[in-house]
Amino acid sequence: MKRKIAVTLILCLTIVAIFTIGCVEEKHATAPTPIPTPTPTPIPAVTSTLTTDGLQVTVNSVRKDDGEALPDYQKPDSGYTFLIVSITIENIGDEKERIYHPGGMMNVYDEEGYRYGVRPLMPEEVLPKDKDFSRIYPQLSPGDDEYLQPKQEIVGEVGFEVPKTSKGLQLIYWGPPSFEKLIWDLGV
Numbered sequence: 001m002k003r004k005i006a007v008t009l010i011l012c013l014t015i016v017a018i019f020t021i022g023c024v025e026e027k028h029a030t031a032p033t034p035i036p037t038p039t040p041t042p043i044p045a046v047t048s049t050l051t052t053d054g055l056q057v058t059v060n061s062v063r064k065d066d067g068e069a070l071p072d073y074q075k076p077d078s079g080y081t082f083l084i085v086s087i088t089i090e091n092i093g094d095e096k097e098r099i100y101h102p103g104g105m106m107n108v109y110d111e112e113g114y115r116y117g118v119r120p121l122m123p124e125e126v127l128p129k130d131k132d133f134s135r136i137y138p139q140l141s142p143g144d145d146e147y148l149q150p151k152q153e154i155v156g157e158v159g160f161e162v163p164k165t166s167k168g169l170q171l172i173y174w175g176p177p178s179f180e181k182l183i184w185d186l187g188v
Helices: 002-023 133-139
Strands: 049-052 055-065 080-091 106-109 115-117 153-163 170-173 182-185
Touching: 049 182, 080 106, 106 153, 115 153, 133 153
Parallel strands: none
Antiparallel strands: 049 055, 055 080, 080 153, 106 115, 106 170, 170 182
C-alpha cells in the first residue's frame, strides 16, 4: 500500500511538473525600439534674412555700446549696456504691408528667458537720429503711416538695454497679419 501511494505521489508530481513547464511561456528578449530624436532647427544668425507675410526682415548687424561718452543721466543702468541692432524690412509683395512701431514688434531674449523691450529715446551719440528706426518709422509713407508700399524698404537701428553679463541673446520680430515669430541668434 505504501508502494501504491508512493507511485501515485510520484506520478502526480510528474504530471504537475509537466503541466507547469508546459504552461510557462518563454519570453523572448526584444530590443527596445529607438525613438528618433528630432534634430533642432538652427536659429538663423546676424545677416540672415527671414520672410513672413510678404515682408523680408534682415538683421544687418549688432553692436554693444557702454555709453562711456555720455553724461550720467543718459548712460545705461549700472551693470547694463546698450545693444544696437540694425535691421532692414522690405515689402516683397504686391500689396502694401502694415508694420508696427519697433517697440511693439521686437524684443530681445537671453538664454534664461528674460525679455528686454526696445529702449525709447536712445542717446544720439549711441543711435543717431537718421538711423533710429523709431524716428524713421513714422515717415514711411506720408499720409499712409505704418505701411510699406510694394518693393519699399526701411533700414534702421533699434536700441535695447541689456545686462552686460547676458548670454545667448536672440532678437524676436513679429508683426501683422499672422504675428509669426522670426528669431535671430545675435551672437552676443
